[in-house]
Each structure stands twice: as C-alpha cells, then as structure tokens.
Amino acid sequence: MDNSRRAILRGSLAALGLGAIGIPEWAIPVLAQGETVIPFTDVPQNYSSTLRAGANPSRNLDIRKIDGPLTPNDQFFVTQHLGHPAVDAATYKLKISGLVDRPKAIALDQLKSLGATEVVAGFECSGNSPRGIEGLVSNAKWTGVPLRKLLTEAGLKPEAAEVVFLGADHAASDVEWRTQKFNLDQQFGRSLTREQALMPDPLVAYAMNGQPITVPNGFPVRLIVPGWYGVANVKWLSQIHVQEDRYLGNYEARWYRTVKGEPIDGETKYIETAISHMRVKSAIARVTKNGADAKVLGFALTDGTPIKTIEVKVDDGPWQPATLDPSNTKYSWKLFTYVWKNPPPGEHTLVSRATDAKGRVQPTAADLAEKKSFLEDNSQFPRKLTIA
Numbered sequence: 001m002d003n004s005r006r007a008i009l010r011g012s013l014a015a016l017g018l019g020a021i022g023i024p025e026w027a028i029p030v031l032a033q034g035e036t037v038i039p040f041t042d043v044p045q046n047y048s049s050t051l052r053a054g055a056n057p058s059r060n061l062d063i064r065k066i067d068g069p070l071t072p073n074d075q076f077f078v079t080q081h082l083g084h085p086a087v088d089a090a091t092y093k094l095k096i097s098g099l100v101d102r103p104k105a106i107a108l109d110q111l112k113s114l115g116a117t118e119v120v121a122g123f124e125c126s127g128n129s130p131r132g133i134e135g136l137v138s139n140a141k142w143t144g145v146p147l148r149k150l151l152t153e154a155g156l157k158p159e160a161a162e163v164v165f166l167g168a169d170h171a172a173s174d175v176e177w178r179t180q181k182f183n184l185d186q187q188f189g190r191s192l193t194r195e196q197a198l199m200p201d202p203l204v205a206y207a208m209n210g211q212p213i214t215v216p217n218g219f220p221v222r223l224i225v226p227g228w229y230g231v232a233n234v235k236w237l238s239q240i241h242v243q244e245d246r247y248l249g250n251y252e253a254r255w256y257r258t259v260k261g262e263p264i265d266g267e268t269k270y271i272e273t274a275i276s277h278m279r280v281k282s283a284i285a286r287v288t289k290n291g292a293d294a295k296v297l298g299f300a301l302t303d304g305t306p307i308k309t310i311e312v313k314v315d316d317g318p319w320q321p322a323t324l325d326p327s328n329t330k331y332s333w334k335l336f337t338y339v340w341k342n343p344p345p346g347e348h349t350l351v352s353r354a355t356d357a358k359g360r361v362q363p364t365a366a367d368l369a370e371k372k373s374f375l376e377d378n379s380q381f382p383r384k385l386t387i388a
C-alpha cells in the first residue's frame with residue numbers, strides 16, 4: 001500500500017476513533033483510493049473491540065472494520081460464562097463416555113489424524129443485538145473431524161438419545177429446583193439430540209482459519225454446529241457424554257431459552273423454547289463514500305437456509321435490493337453491499353432486511369414485542385449517520 005492510501009486509511013480510521021492503534025494489516029484492502037468512511041452517529045464513544053481484562057475476558061467484533069469474508073483470529077468475538085480454562089495440549093484427551101460400545105479418550109494428535117474437514121461457519125451470540133452494535137458475531141473457517149464420525153466409531157447404543165458436550169470450564173453454580181437452590185460445581189454443557197448429532201455438519205474443530213484455535217475461542221478443541229447460535233459451539237470441549245434422558249443443564253434449559261408470545265388459534269400462548277438455529281438477521285456494518293456515491297456494507301446470518309433477498313431502505317424510501325457477496329457459502333455469514341446513489345447532505349437512517357428462501361422475513365423491533373426475554377433479537381437495525 002502506498003503512503004497516500006495509508007494516509008487516507010489512517011484518516012478514515014481516525015474518524016472511527018481507531019487512529020491511535022495504527023493500521024491493522026487486514027484493514028488494508030478496505031478502502032479504495034479516495035474512499036472515506038462515513039461515521040455512524042449511533043455508536044457510543046467508548047465502544048471497544050479489545051479483549052476486556054478480568055476473570056471472564058470478552059471482546060466485540062467492531063463490525064465497522066469488516067473487510068473480508070473471514071474474521072481474523074485476533075478479532076473474532078469472545079464471550080463465555082466461566083472464564084478461559086487453561087488446557088494443556090500435551091495431556092489433552094477428548095473423552096467419549098456413556099451409552100457407547102467403545103468409550104474413548106482421544107489425544108489431540110490422534111484427533112487431528114482422524115480428519116481435516118473444513119467448514120466456513122459464521123455465528124452470533126444469541127444475546128447479540130443493536131444495543132451492542134451487533135458486535136457478538138464473527139465468521140471463520142473451521143477444520144476438524146465430523147462429530148458423526150467420532151460417534152460412529154464409538155458406536156451409539158440403541159437407547160442413546162442425547163449427546164451432551166462438556167467444556168473444561170467449570171465453577172460452583174446455583175442449580176435451582178423449585179424453592180431450593182443447590183450450589184454445585186458444574187461444567188459448561190450443551191446437548192444435541194441423537195438425530196442432530198448425526199447430521200453431516202457438526203464438527204469437532206481443532207483449527208480456526210488454518211491456525212490452532214485461540215485460547216479465548218476454545219483451544220484446543222471446540223464443537224461447531226453450523227447454523228446454530230454461538231452457545232451450541234462448546235469451547236474447550238473435554239467430554240462427549242451420551243445418555244438416554246434429555247439434558248437440562250443451566251446453559252441448555254435455563255439461561256438459554258426464549259420466552260415469547262405466539263398467536264395460536266387466535267390466542268397468545270407463551271411458549272418457552274431452547275436456543276438453537278439462528279434466526280434470519282442482517283445488519284449494516286459500514287458506509288463509505290467515494291465521489292458522489294456511498295457504499296453500504298453489511299452481513300446477514302441464517303440457519304443455513306439460503307438468503308432470498310437482502311434489501312436496504314434509506315429514510316422513508318422504498319426497500320431496494322442489495323447485492324450478495326460471491327464469497328458467501330451455506331453456513332458463512334453473508335456479506336452484502338448496496339450502492340447509495342448521490343446521498344444528499346443531512347442526517348439519514350439506513351436499515352437492512354433479510355428474507356430467507358423459506359419466506360421468513362427479518363422482523364422489526366416492534367414485531368418482536370411479544371418476545372419477553374432478550375435472546376434471539378434478530379430485529380432490523382436502523383443505523384444513523386450524517387452526510388456532510
């Protein structure tokens with residue numbers, strides 16, 4: 001990159017409040033000659049995308065910096081409940097226990113020798129929303145062994161109905177039962193039904209964008225369930241336990257559920273559901289200007305169902321079709337662009353809306369009024385900016 005482009009980029013990043021940290025290499029192809037970023041006026045001054053220190057370090061992806069299909073490992077969002085356990089790769093063993101014919105304890109090298117299937121999977125935390133500028137989302141290429149291969153080699157017994165995934169992270173936690181509260185040491189755990197676990201997609205992953213999975217993102221091994229919310233992707237995976245009964249752990253049945261009113265035969269019924277497949281969502285991530293026209297960049301997520309349309313609306317104008325990026329794949333996030341011709345000076349509101357091939361339309365915030373719990377907020381995200 002020549003110095004003039006570098007200077008332009010530095011100016012644009014300064015406008016984002018990012019100037020002081022220098023120019024990350026991956027940001028280099030972002031802006032063409034003469035292209036400048038139009039800052040959003042809806043991003044808080046203190047918005048941070050650095051790993052927050054403390055017992056439970058987390059990090060947002062600053063979606064204004066998305067510049068390509070894969071999120072670099074040092075930018076990938078980070079969130080979890082119980083901090084980052086240190087797992088020693090040299091002594092690591094993935095245990096497979098319970099209702100299997102051949103219980104296993106698989107070392108990391110052994111796991112790597114069992115396969116190198118790749119999937120590009122993007123996901124968001126089910127708590128991701130406009131309130132946090134949609135920063136709990138990322139997209140990476142994962143490499144690992146198909147879960148069903150491991151389960152088939154272990155041999156599921158006929159009565160095996162539920163596959164539980166336990167992380168190495170654990171803590172004394174409140175387990176509520178009626179009016180009682182037990183304080184018990186619990187591992188982070190999630191489950192899939194036998195049928196879901198034997199689908200071709202779920203991956204026991206040991207690499208992320210061609211590198212070992214980072215410690216914050218689950219080193220050395222994590223589960224990836226493409227098309228599902230982040231919570232399904234158990235990090236620091238230490239044990240796969242197969243059982244007959246439904247698993248009702250804290251992060252399966254209590255924390256991660258949606259309380260939502262649905263009209264059923266003309267009456268609103270409050271149905272509680274577990275967090276599973278991602279609901280169709282899109283968001284505008286960045287707006288740039290080069291000459292007279294502005295370019296809008298955004299991302300969309302689905303459960304793997306193809307996108308039918310992504311549309312962008314400027315102020316009170318009509319919905320206009322956006323263009324999907326050719327790099328998108330079945331389970332990746334879907335990048336899109338929209339050319340905003342001749343934006344007039346002044347304040348504007350831009351919003352995007354995704355519709356999938358099953359006809360499911362991304363709702364407005366008002367459409368979600370009967371959803372009482374905040375998870376699974378796939379509402380349209382109106383963005384505000386000012387054209388000088």
Ligand SMILES: Nc1nc2c(c(=O)[nH]1)N[C@H]1C(S)=C(S)[C@@H](COP(=O)(O)O)O[C@H]1N2
Pocket residue numbers: 076077078079080081082124125126166167168169188216217218229230231232233234235236237
């Ligand atoms: N072991 C373990 N895995 C976990 C969690 C956790 O607390 N412990 N949190 C889940 C949640 S809620 C999300 S959104 C994703 C976040 O993955 P990331 O930090 O790699 O972005 O991890 C999931 N996997």
Ligand SMILES: [Mo]
Pocket residue numbers: 079124125126127230231
């Ligand atoms: Mo999450």
